[in-house]
Amino acid sequence: xxxxxxxxxxxxxxxxxxxxxxxxxxxxxxxxxxxxxxxxxxxxxxxxxxxxxxxxxxxxxxxxxxxxxxxxxxxxxxxxxxxxxxxxxxxxxxxxxxxxxxxxxxxxxxxxxxxxxxxxxxxxxxxxxxxxxxxxxxxxxxxxxxxxxxxxxxxxxxxxxxxxxxxxxxxxxxxxxxxxxxxxxxxxxxxxxxxxxxxxxxxxxxxxxxxxxxxxxxxxxxxxxxxxxxxxxxxxxxxxxxxxxxxxxxxxxxxxxxxxxxxxxxxxxxxxxxxxxxxxxxxxxxxxxxxxxxxxxxxxxxxxxxxxxxxxxxxxxxxxxxxxxxxxxxxxxxxxxxxxxxxxxxxxxxxxxxxxxxxxxxxxxxxxxxxxxxxxxxxxxxxxxxxxxxxxxxxxxxxxxxxxxxxxxxxxxxxxxxxxxxxxxxxxxxxxxxxxxxxxxxxxxxxxxxxxxxxxxxxxxxxx
Amino acid sequence: xxxxxxxxxxxxxxxxxxxxxxxxxxxxxxxxxxxxxxxxxxxxxxxxxxxxxxxxxxxxxxxxxxxxxxxxxxxxxxxxxxxxxxxxxxxxxxxxxxxxxxxxxxxxxxxxxxxxxxxxxxxxxxxxxxxxxxxxxxxxxxxxxxxxxxxxxxxxxxxxxxxxxxxxxxxxxxxxxxxxxxxxxxxxxxxxxxxxxxxxxxxxxxxxxxxxxxxxxxxxxxxxxxxxxxxx
Amino acid sequence: xxxxxxxxxxxxxxxxxxxxxxxxxxxxxxxxxxxxxxxxxxxxxxxxxxxxxxxxxxxxxxxxxxxxxxxxxxxxxxxxxxxxxxxxxxxxxxxxxxxxxxxxxxxxxxxxxxxxxxxxxxxxxxxxxxxxxxxxxxxxxxxxxxxxxxxxxxxxxxxxxxxxxxxxxxxxxxxxxxxxxxxxxxxxxxxx
Numbered sequence: 087x088x089x090x091x092x093x094x095x096x097x098x099x100x101x102x103x104x105x106x107x108x109x110x111x112x113x114x115x116x117x118x119x120x121x122x123x124x125x126x127x128x129x130x131x132x133x134x135x136x137x138x139x140x141x142x143x144x145x146x147x148x149x150x151x152x153x154x155x156x157x158x159x160x161x162x163x164x165x166x167x168x169x170x171x172x173x174x175x176x177x178x179x180x181x182x183x184x185x186x187x188x189x190x191x192x193x194x195x196x197x198x199x200x201x202x203x204x205x206x207x208x209x210x211x212x213x214x215x216x217x218x219x220x221x222x223x224x225x226x227x228x229x230x231x232x233x234x235x236x237x238x239x240x241x242x243x244x245x246x247x248x249x250x251x252x253x254x255x256x257x258x259x260x261x262x263x264x265x266x267x268x269x270x271x272x273x274x275x276x277x278x279x280x281x282x283x284x285x286x287x288x289x290x291x292x293x294x295x296x297x298x299x300x301x302x303x304x305x306x307x308x309x310x311x312x313x314x315x316x317x318x319x320x321x322x323x324x325x326x327x328x329x330x331x332x333x334x335x336x337x338x339x340x341x342x343x344x345x346x347x348x349x350x351x352x353x354x355x356x357x358x359x360x361x362x363x364x365x366x367x368x369x370x371x372x373x374x375x376x377x378x379x380x381x382x383x384x385x386x387x388x389x390x391x392x393x394x395x396x397x398x399x400x401x402x403x404x405x406x407x408x409x410x411x412x413x414x415x416x417x418x419x420x421x422x423x424x425x426x427x428x429x430x431x432x433x434x435x436x437x438x439x440x441x442x443x444x445x446x447x448x449x450x451x452x453x454x455x456x457x458x459x460x461x462x463x464x465x466x467x468x469x470x471x472x473x474x475x476x477x478x479x480x481x482x483x484x485x486x487x488x489x490x491x492x493x494x495x496x497x498x499x500x501x502x503x504x505x506x507x508x509x510x511x512x513x514x515x516x517x518x519x520x521x522x523x524x525x526x527x528x529x530x531x532x533x534x535x536x537x538x539x540x541x542x543x544x545x546x547x548x549x550x
Numbered sequence: 551x552x553x554x555x556x557x558x559x560x561x562x563x564x565x566x567x568x569x570x571x572x573x574x575x576x577x578x579x580x581x582x583x584x585x586x587x588x589x590x591x592x593x594x595x596x597x598x599x600x601x602x603x604x605x606x607x608x609x610x611x612x613x614x615x616x617x618x619x620x621x622x623x624x625x626x627x628x629x630x631x632x633x634x635x636x637x638x639x640x641x642x643x644x645x646x647x648x649x650x651x652x653x654x655x656x657x658x659x660x661x662x663x664x665x666x667x668x669x670x671x672x673x674x675x676x677x678x679x680x681x682x683x684x685x686x687x688x689x690x691x692x693x694x695x696x697x698x699x700x701x702x703x704x705x706x707x708x709x710x711x712x713x714x715x716x717x718x719x720x721x722x723x724x725x726x727x728x729x730x731x732x733x734x735x736x737x738x739x740x741x742x743x744x745x746x747x748x749x750x751x752x753x754x755x756x757x758x759x760x761x762x763x764x765x766x767x768x769x770x771x772x773x774x775x776x777x778x779x780x781x782x
Numbered sequence: 783x784x785x786x787x788x789x790x791x792x793x794x795x796x797x798x799x800x801x802x803x804x805x806x807x808x809x810x811x812x813x814x815x816x817x818x819x820x821x822x823x824x825x826x827x828x829x830x831x832x833x834x835x836x837x838x839x840x841x842x843x844x845x846x847x848x849x850x851x852x853x854x855x856x857x858x859x860x861x862x863x864x865x866x867x868x869x870x871x872x873x874x875x876x877x878x879x880x881x882x883x884x885x886x887x888x889x890x891x892x893x894x895x896x897x898x899x900x901x902x903x904x905x906x907x908x909x910x911x912x913x914x915x916x917x918x919x920x921x922x923x924x925x926x927x928x929x930x931x932x933x934x935x936x937x938x939x940x941x942x943x944x945x946x947x948x949x950x951x952x953x954x955x956x957x958x959x960x961x962x963x964x965x966x967x968x969x970x971x972x973x974x
Contacts, residue, residue: 096725099725099727099728100727103727103728103730103731104727104731109731109735113735409713409714409716409732409735410728410732412735413728413731413732413735414728414731446720446721446724446725447721447724447725447728448718448721449681449714449716449717449718449719449721449722449729449732450598450681450718450719450721451681451685451713451714451718452681452685452686453681453685453712453713453714455685456685469597469598469600472598472599472600473600473602474600475600476599476600476601476602477600481600485599489596489599489601489604490604492595492596492604493596493604493607493608496559496590496591496593496608497590497607497608497611498590499587499588499589499590502559502590502591506559506562506563509563510563524722524723524724524726525722525723525726525761527726528726528730528762528765529730529733529758529761529762529764529765530760530761530764530765531761532564532565532757532760532761534563534564535564535566535567537566538562538563538566539557539561539562539566539569539570540557540562540587541566542566542569542570543585543587547573547585
């Protein structure tokens with residue numbers, strides 16, 4: 087008997103919300119993020135207007151996506167690169183393995199890429215006997231620990247220096263240290279050897295530029311640059327929604343992404359790759375492959391109401407503001423994409439019924455919508471997902487009946503008043519204990535007063 | 551101008567004092583108020599759970615009951631947001647009725663232009679921004695302007711004023727562990743201010759916060775903004 | 783014969799038969815405030831990022847003394863400033879390159895395979911020194927993109943990087959550490 091996704095979620099959320107150490111670590115991380123983002127936003131003449139610009143550019147792109155995909159492909163090909171269209175995760179994995187076989191690849195270096203997580207590429211590579219090394223410091227730590235990344239932008243937000251030092255001690259045999267610098271230098275030295283001996287570099291892309299046929303990669307460490315500079319083959323796995331129309335659009339999107347992602351004006355390295363090494367160039371891969379990934383994105387595209395969820399630039403701002411995310415952490419979602427954007431898109435990318443609980447695991451506070459740099463209507467889409475779940479009859483008969491009965495009651499002030507009196511009586515006499523248990527287990531529930539507002543108005547309202 | 555009272559079902563049953571306080575303040579300001587007895591519920595529980603056809607019935611009913619009215623005032627940010635922001639989507643059209651539905655503090659400050667209602671409440675107080683009032687109705691300054699003019703009242707801001715308290719309607723019982731953690735984060739923030747009272751324009755939030763405070767036997771009290779403004 | 787390509791594009795076209803709700807239009811006001819003094823702004827941003835500005839020829843001489851194994855992009859400007867390379871990019875402790883331009887808004891230096899001797903030279907060495915001219919400073923990213931477009935349109939190099947400060951990571955408890963993979967130190971010298 088397998089655990090349903092909902093049961094697993096409930097179990098994990100229960101454990102995490104009770105973990106006060108976890109809560110403190112997340113809050114500390116996010117407090118420093120919040121301060122950095124406030125500084126970052128002040129560099130814009132008008133942050134709200136910048137969001138509107140970005141929303142307009144993404145709307146234009148996504149609503150003419152076929153045109154921009156074709157333009158992008160034509161330009162990549164013209165620059166000597168290859169384009170593979172992957173309908174499913176399986177297709178993308180199979181193609182990477184095929185390329186790896188063709189080029190005799192034994193070792194791969196990877197830079198942070200949510201799409202490679204999404205298609206479970208590392209498992210497929212390992213199964214084929216290919217050693218895939220995560221080179222982003224946070225991802226490297228996750229790989230050593232055998233854990234998926236915790237957060238879209240900061241993969242080890244949940245770990246302290248001590249946790250990481252212990253991991254390095256156990257898995258790499260390095261001496262103990264409580265210096266973040268020393269830990270980073272250990273990783274740098276180890277990974278430098280990997281870069282030098284890797285046969286293939288695999289990256290994602292933050293943006294795909296239609297009019298120049300380039301992919302843009304944003305990072306701070308330099309591991310992506312090394313991944314696409316040193317090995318002889320470079321493969322980039324790019325979601326089809328990553329398109330933006332023009333090279334010049336990056337003057338907005340680069341600062342927008344860094345500001346929302348980390349509070350930086352722009353990250354240390356914002357790179358563009360347009361193709362393989364050219365004849366006169368001294369280094370670089372001999373082959374450049376872009377894998378355009380659908381994997382359910384066209385399903386989301388077909389939902390015109392929620393299509394703007396494809397505008398997402400994967401900055402992580404919605405995760406960082408979400409009180410649910412801050413209390414349950416990333417792993418509890420058990421999905422590639424977490425937080426508000428994850429809850430919105432997962433029912434479209436995966437089985438809608440199995441993941442319908444994500445839309446309900448939200449208080450709909452709306453902070454996500456307020457912070458999204460491309461103005462995705464996130465919290466309203468959670469409402470839409472709830473409506474869709476009921477329309478598709480993912481609910482149970484009891485709940486359906488209860489709401490019909492509730493409606494019938496509320497359509498008459500007399501029925502409402504009678505039901506209210508009955509409820510009032512039940513609460514005062516303690517008959518509703520079991521019903522209220524989820525609340526009263528840890529919180530007091532108010533005792534309803536004898537006189538309702540309606541009663542008061544009937545007695546005192548019109549005069550006094 | 552005749553102003554119709556829209557008293558949400560849970561205020562009618564659980565917190566009638568909030569509705570009574572609102573009436574007290576409006577009458578003090580010489581506003582002519584009346585209460586259409588046909589009203590029951592705005593439909594938000596059904597809407598939020600995804601039962602839009604059911605919610606639609608109640609939305610249509612609300613528009614009939616409150617048709618041809620100058621203004622409708624409601625002591626709840628969440629129910630006001632339901633009517634003003636979501637009824638148009640539900641019913642497929644906007645209407646004067648939905649447009650003329652106001653939350654209590656926004657009615658005072660934006661429609662009546664009043665920020666001093668002659669209230670007195672000597673205490674140290676912090677204000678919790680309910681999500682619907684803050685993000686759906688865009689109310690942030692209005693409650694604070696009113697509180698600053700209350701005699702004897704000392705207003706201190708908590709660092710997490712804008713963070714959701716964790717109520718979220720049925721979310722509070724469907725995912726109680728998350729709701730409770732959010733409640734705890736909110737109360738911790740309130741405690742840091744040294745306030746004696748936490749005030750909000752939404753009684754559902756206050757119920758959530760109060761639930762925690764009372765179970766933990768903490769000395770902080772919850773009180774609605776309407777009750778503070780009615781206090782003399 | 784590319785069925786996947788056709789399938790995906792067909793699904794896209796079918797989906798787009800219904801237009802999505804348009805967001806509110808932005809205003810035409812500038813997205814970033816104008817940069818009044820580009821050189822001063824570049825200095826301010828670059829230094830705040832822990833970049834090092836080498837002020838004059840004497841300072842350059844002192845700086846170079848700290849390195850024994852130097853690799854260069856072989857350009858004339860770099861050759862005049864630091865002389866010839868004496869090590870490969872893999873063995874050096876200092877890599878010296880030119881650049882396409884410098885961006886005052888963000889304190890960035892833009893390099894390409896053409897302006898900086900390939901891909902690895904500006905990222906592999908532990909220290910990266912850029913030899914530039916003051917005239918290469920542009921006010922903001924929009925200007926930089928226009929410059930690159932003008933210089934490279936239709937004959938783009940295979941890789942470009944906008945470098946903003948040395949390599950860094952804050953993955954460990956949000957503590958800033960320099961030199962995660964790329965250069966730990968980044969310096970610029972303005973040649974006459």
